Amino acid sequence: MARIKSWAGVSAVALVAGLVAGAGPRATKADPQITDSLTLFGTPGILSMPSAEALEDGQISATLTSMGGQTRASFSFQLAPRITGSFRYSRIEDYYMDGEPLSDRSFDLKFQVLQEQPGKWWPAVAVGFQDFLGSGIYSGEYIVATKTVSPRLRFSAGLGWGGLARYGVIGSAGEREPYIPGDEGGTVNASSWFQGDVAAFGGLAFQASDRLTLKAEYSTAGYVDEAGDDLIDRKSPWNFGLDYKIRENAHLQAAYIGGSEVAVQLSFSTNPRKPAVGPGNETAPLPVAGRPARRSDPGAWDTAWASDPATKPGLRRVLGNAMAKEGLILEAMAYSGRSIELRYRNTRYIAEPQAMGRISRILTRALPASVETFSLVPVQNGVPGARVTLRRSDLEAFEHAGSAPVLAAAQITDTAAAPDPAGLEYLPGQYPRFTWSLSPYVALTAFDPESPLRGDVGLRLSGRYDLAPGWVLEGAITKKVFGNGGEDENPSTSVLPHVRSDAALYAAEGDPAIERLTLAYYGRPGPNLYSRLTVGMLESMFGGVSGELLWKPVDSRLALGGELNWVKQRDYDQLFSFREYEVVTGHVSAYYDFGNGYHGTLDVGRYLAGDWGATVALDREFDNGWRIGAYATVTDVSAEDFGEGSFDKGIRVTVPYSFFTGQPSKKTAGTTLRSLARDGGAKLSVNGRLYDTVRDTHRPELEDRWGRFWR
The missing domain is CATH 2.40.160.40 (monomeric porin ompg)
Structure with a gap:
C-alpha cells in the first residue's frame, strides 16, 4: 500500500479542530470524562x-x-x-x-x-x-x-x-x-x-x-x-x-x-487559563469618576476651557503622567469641548481592552464634565490601529454591570478611513526615541537522533531607535555563556541548499553574533491596508529586503496578505559577511479568526531552499497571552530529499512572563517543537510581521479579550 503524503490531511485536521473548538460545554475536573x-x-x-x-x-x-x-x-x-x-x-x-x-x-x-x-x-x-x-x-x-x-x-x-x-x-x-525500518516516516x-x-x-x-x-x-x-x-x-x-x-x-x-x-x-x-500566581497582583485601577448633574453645576459642563491656549500643556502633562504610571505612553492628542482622541503606546498589557479600560477611567477623572466622547487609538510601530470610541455616560452607567454592555455600545472604526481629527498633534519629545534591554536567552535544538538535546544559554543586548512615526531601527547582539549548540561542526549532508540544516555551524562560530540589525518602515497605504518594508540583517542566517502588504478590515475575521523577500545567506560568524547563496522567497497568506481564541493560517509560496508549497497552521491563544499551535508544511521537495520526517511540522508554544510573575507584562518566551530542523519548507524569520500586530486592536480580538476591560 502506498503512503498518502499530502498536507490536505493535516489541513483537514486543523479545520475540524477549528470548527468543533466551541462545541459543547467547557469541561472541568468535576466532570466525569x-x-x-x-x-x-x-x-x-x-x-x-x-x-x-x-x-x-x-x-x-x-x-x-x-x-x-x-x-x-x-x-x-x-x-x-x-x-x-x-x-x-x-x-x-x-x-x-x-x-x-x-x-x-x-x-x-x-x-x-x-x-x-x-x-x-x-x-x-x-x-x-x-x-x-x-x-x-x-x-x-x-x-x-x-x-x-x-x-x-x-x-x-x-x-x-x-x-x-x-x-x-x-x-x-x-x-x-508494516513498519519499515529506516523509512523516513512522517507521512499520513x-x-x-x-x-x-x-x-x-x-x-x-x-x-x-x-x-x-x-x-x-x-x-x-x-x-x-x-x-x-x-x-x-x-x-x-x-x-x-x-x-x-x-x-x-x-x-x-x-x-x-x-x-x-x-x-x-x-x-x-x-493550564493557561489558570495563572500560576492566581488572578494577578497588578495595581487596582482607579474607579470611574462621576459627573455632577448639569442642572446642579452648569459651569462644569461649559466648553470654554477647550479654546483656552493654556489648557493644552496642562492637559498633556496630567494625562501623560497618569498614563505613564500604567505603562501607557501618550503619543498624540486632539480634543474639543465635547470629545477627545488619544493615540498611545501600550507597553504593559497583553490584552488591549485592559489598557483601554484604564485610560478611560483616567479620562473620567482628568477631563471636564462636558467631554462625552473618548476615542482611543493604540499605536504599534508608529502606525495607528483601529479607533475605539466610547461614551462617557456608558462608562458611568455600566461600571458595575460587567464589560459586555460597554463593548455593545462601543464604536470600532478604521483610522485610515477618515481624516485625522482637527488639532491632532504629537507630544513634544516622542521622536526620535531610543530604548534598550539586556536579558538572558535560551536557544535549544531538540530531537536530533545523534544529540537529542543541544542548546546555548547566553545574554541578548537589544536596542530600538524610533526615528519618526513608522520608522524603526533595531538590532540585537547575543553572547553565549555556555552550551553545546555548536557541538556538531560538520556541514549538513542535505542535498538541498543548507538554509537551516547548518544551524550547528552558526551556533559554533556566531559568538558573539549580530542576531538582527534592521531598518523598517510601517505604513497605512489606505483603508483596511497595512504595509511593512524591512532591510538589513533580517535574522541570524539571512539578510536582505523584506516587503509585506496586509488587507485587514476592522470588523472582519478574515485577513489576506502577501510578502516578498530577496535574501542572501549570512556567514556562519553572523557579523557582516555573506555566503554566495541567495534566493527570492515569499508567500500569499490567508488568516482567519475562528473565535474563542482559535486562529488559522494558510501560506502558499516559495521557501528559502527554492521549493514551492504551502503551510497550514492552527493556533489557540488565551486572553493572558499563552499561545499554543501546530503547523505543517509540504512542498515539492520529495520525502527522500527532505530526509527523516518527510516534511516540516511542529508544535509552537508562547508563554507570557506575567503568567508566572502575576505582574502585567507584554514580554513572552516562545519555542517550537519540531521533528528535525530540515531545509525543506523553511521560512524566513523576520520581526514585525503585520497580522499578529494589527489584529490585536480589531473587533474580533477585542471582543475575545474585552472581559479584561474593567480589570
Missing part, C-alpha cells in the same frame, strides 16, 4: 492503553517515562474540550538503526465523540490515532469507551489496531502496511487506519485517596523490532500501576508491565 492521570505515553488513559477521558480544557502536560530500555518524553495539549493532541520523542535502546539506538518522533490525536453525563447510562467514547505522523513503530488506532461507576472508580474498554493489537487478536480487517498513512489485526483491551482506575490512584489493565499493546520480536519480554497481558499526586500539577507513576518490566514516569501539567 475529565482526568489528570496519564498513560506511559503521556496521553489520557490507564497505563499502556488509552481511555475515553480528556484533560481539562487548555491543559498542557509534559512527561518523562522510562521502561524496558525505552525512554519517552511527551507533550500533550487539550486543544479543545473534546480534542487532545500529543507530541512524543522516544529513544529505544534495544532497537538499533545504523548501529545507533532508534530515535522516534510521533504525533497523536484523540477525538472524544461522546461525553459521559452524570446520572446517565452511556459512557464517554473516543476515537484516537497514535503515531499517525511518526515513523510508524508506535502507529495504531483505537475506539474506546469509559464509564464512571462511582466518583472513585472508572472502567474503560475498547478495540485497538496496529501497535495496540500486538496481543490477544480477536480478528482482522483488511491489510495494514491513512490507507492503513483501522486495518489489519484488531484486539480488545480494557482496564480500570480506582482513586484510593486524594493523592493515590491504582490502575490495572488488560493490555494488547506491543512494539516489535525488524525481526517481529516484541521489544519487551511479555509474560502476561496484565499491567498494574499506581499514580501518586505529588502536588496539584505533578504526578509520579510506577507500573509493572507485562509481568516483566518496571516503568517509572514523572509528569507535570499547567
Whole structure:
C-alpha cells in the first residue's frame, strides 16, 4: 500500500479542530470524562492503553517515562474540550538503526465523540490515532469507551489496531502496511487506519485517596523490532500501576508491565487559563469618576476651557503622567469641548481592552464634565490601529454591570478611513526615541537522533531607535555563556541548499553574533491596508529586503496578505559577511479568526531552499497571552530529499512572563517543537510581521479579550 503524503490531511485536521473548538460545554475536573492521570505515553488513559477521558480544557502536560530500555518524553495539549493532541520523542535502546539506538518522533490525536453525563447510562467514547505522523513503530488506532461507576472508580474498554493489537487478536480487517525500518516516516498513512489485526483491551482506575490512584489493565499493546520480536519480554497481558499526586500539577507513576518490566514516569501539567500566581497582583485601577448633574453645576459642563491656549500643556502633562504610571505612553492628542482622541503606546498589557479600560477611567477623572466622547487609538510601530470610541455616560452607567454592555455600545472604526481629527498633534519629545534591554536567552535544538538535546544559554543586548512615526531601527547582539549548540561542526549532508540544516555551524562560530540589525518602515497605504518594508540583517542566517502588504478590515475575521523577500545567506560568524547563496522567497497568506481564541493560517509560496508549497497552521491563544499551535508544511521537495520526517511540522508554544510573575507584562518566551530542523519548507524569520500586530486592536480580538476591560 502506498503512503498518502499530502498536507490536505493535516489541513483537514486543523479545520475540524477549528470548527468543533466551541462545541459543547467547557469541561472541568468535576466532570466525569475529565482526568489528570496519564498513560506511559503521556496521553489520557490507564497505563499502556488509552481511555475515553480528556484533560481539562487548555491543559498542557509534559512527561518523562522510562521502561524496558525505552525512554519517552511527551507533550500533550487539550486543544479543545473534546480534542487532545500529543507530541512524543522516544529513544529505544534495544532497537538499533545504523548501529545507533532508534530515535522516534510521533504525533497523536484523540477525538472524544461522546461525553459521559452524570446520572446517565452511556459512557464517554473516543476515537484516537497514535503515531499517525511518526515513523510508524508506535502507529495504531483505537475506539474506546469509559464509564464512571462511582466518583472513585472508572472502567474503560475498547478495540485497538496496529501497535495496540500486538496481543490477544480477536480478528482482522483488511491489510495494514508494516513498519519499515529506516523509512523516513512522517507521512499520513491513512490507507492503513483501522486495518489489519484488531484486539480488545480494557482496564480500570480506582482513586484510593486524594493523592493515590491504582490502575490495572488488560493490555494488547506491543512494539516489535525488524525481526517481529516484541521489544519487551511479555509474560502476561496484565499491567498494574499506581499514580501518586505529588502536588496539584505533578504526578509520579510506577507500573509493572507485562509481568516483566518496571516503568517509572514523572509528569507535570499547567493550564493557561489558570495563572500560576492566581488572578494577578497588578495595581487596582482607579474607579470611574462621576459627573455632577448639569442642572446642579452648569459651569462644569461649559466648553470654554477647550479654546483656552493654556489648557493644552496642562492637559498633556496630567494625562501623560497618569498614563505613564500604567505603562501607557501618550503619543498624540486632539480634543474639543465635547470629545477627545488619544493615540498611545501600550507597553504593559497583553490584552488591549485592559489598557483601554484604564485610560478611560483616567479620562473620567482628568477631563471636564462636558467631554462625552473618548476615542482611543493604540499605536504599534508608529502606525495607528483601529479607533475605539466610547461614551462617557456608558462608562458611568455600566461600571458595575460587567464589560459586555460597554463593548455593545462601543464604536470600532478604521483610522485610515477618515481624516485625522482637527488639532491632532504629537507630544513634544516622542521622536526620535531610543530604548534598550539586556536579558538572558535560551536557544535549544531538540530531537536530533545523534544529540537529542543541544542548546546555548547566553545574554541578548537589544536596542530600538524610533526615528519618526513608522520608522524603526533595531538590532540585537547575543553572547553565549555556555552550551553545546555548536557541538556538531560538520556541514549538513542535505542535498538541498543548507538554509537551516547548518544551524550547528552558526551556533559554533556566531559568538558573539549580530542576531538582527534592521531598518523598517510601517505604513497605512489606505483603508483596511497595512504595509511593512524591512532591510538589513533580517535574522541570524539571512539578510536582505523584506516587503509585506496586509488587507485587514476592522470588523472582519478574515485577513489576506502577501510578502516578498530577496535574501542572501549570512556567514556562519553572523557579523557582516555573506555566503554566495541567495534566493527570492515569499508567500500569499490567508488568516482567519475562528473565535474563542482559535486562529488559522494558510501560506502558499516559495521557501528559502527554492521549493514551492504551502503551510497550514492552527493556533489557540488565551486572553493572558499563552499561545499554543501546530503547523505543517509540504512542498515539492520529495520525502527522500527532505530526509527523516518527510516534511516540516511542529508544535509552537508562547508563554507570557506575567503568567508566572502575576505582574502585567507584554514580554513572552516562545519555542517550537519540531521533528528535525530540515531545509525543506523553511521560512524566513523576520520581526514585525503585520497580522499578529494589527489584529490585536480589531473587533474580533477585542471582543475575545474585552472581559479584561474593567480589570
